[in-house]
Structure formats: C-alpha cells, structure tokens
Amino acid sequence: MAYVITEACTKDAFCIDACPVDCIHPKKDEPGYEEAKQLWVDPVECVDCGACVPVCPATAIFVLDDVPAENQASVQANAAYFGR
Ligand code: SF4
Ligand code: SF4
Numbered sequence: 001m002a003y004v005i006t007e008a009c010t011k012d013a014f015c016i017d018a019c020p021v022d023c024i025h026p027k028k029d030e031p032g033y034e035e036a037k038q039l040w041v042d043p044v045e046c047v048d049c050g051a052c053v054p055v056c057p058a059t060a061i062f063v064l065d066d067v068p069a070e071n072q073a074s075v076q077a078n079a080a081y082f083g084r
Contacts, residue, residue: 001064002043003052004078006071008060009038015052015061021045024052025081040081 005015005024016024016039023045026033038060041052053061062068067075 001048002046003041003048004062004064004067004074005039005041006060006062006074007038008058010058011039012057014055014057015039018051018055020049020051021047040078042082043079043084
C-alpha cells in the first residue's frame with residue numbers, strides 16, 4: 001500500500017519536508033516542477049509512515065484504501081508519474 005496525493009494539492013511542498021524517504025516529487029529544483037499540476041508519491045518508495053498527511057493544509061493526501069471515489073484517478077496518476 002502507498003499514500004496518494006490528489007488534485008487538491010497546491011504544491012506548497014510541506015509534505016516533501018515531512019517525508020523520511022524522499023519519495024514525493026517533483027521538487028522545486030527538479031525538471032517538470034513548473035508544469036506539474038500537483039506533486040505525486042512514488043508508490044514503490046513510500047514506506048506508509050503517514051508523516052505527510054497531517055502537514056498537508058489541503059487535505060490532499062490519503063492512504064490508498066481511503067482515497068475518495070472521486071479521486072480514484074489519482075492512484076494511477078501518482079504511479080504513472082514514476083513509471084510504476
Ligand atoms: S503538503 Fe499537501 S498541498 Fe502541499 S505539496 Fe504536499 S500534498 Fe500538496
Ligand atoms: S506516507 Fe511517509 S513515506 Fe509515504 S509519502 Fe508520506 S511521508 Fe513519504
């Protein structure tokens with residue numbers, strides 16, 4: 001299981017600072033950041049710690065089983081960003 005960032009993300013990057021395994025991208029200094037509509041979690045690298053959830057002011061991050069029905073497309077979108 002992994003955590004998923006949904007379309008409510010505002011790219012403020014609080015979750016990047018909270019993540020212990022650096023699995024949220026793109027960062028501001030990485031290619032594609034400007035074009036990205038949101039940030040994404042690498043579903044393979046995520047260790048399911050949940051540290052990103054409480055720091056997200058947009059309530060945009062959900063554990064896989066709790067992703068709202070209207071945000072199910074985000075599950076594949078997060079994985080696809082990393083070629084998973
Ligand atoms: S903390 Fe939330 S709103 Fe901010 S970048 Fe991360 S997922 Fe997006
Ligand atoms: S659950 Fe933990 S490892 Fe996964 S993206 Fe959030 S902070 Fe990173």
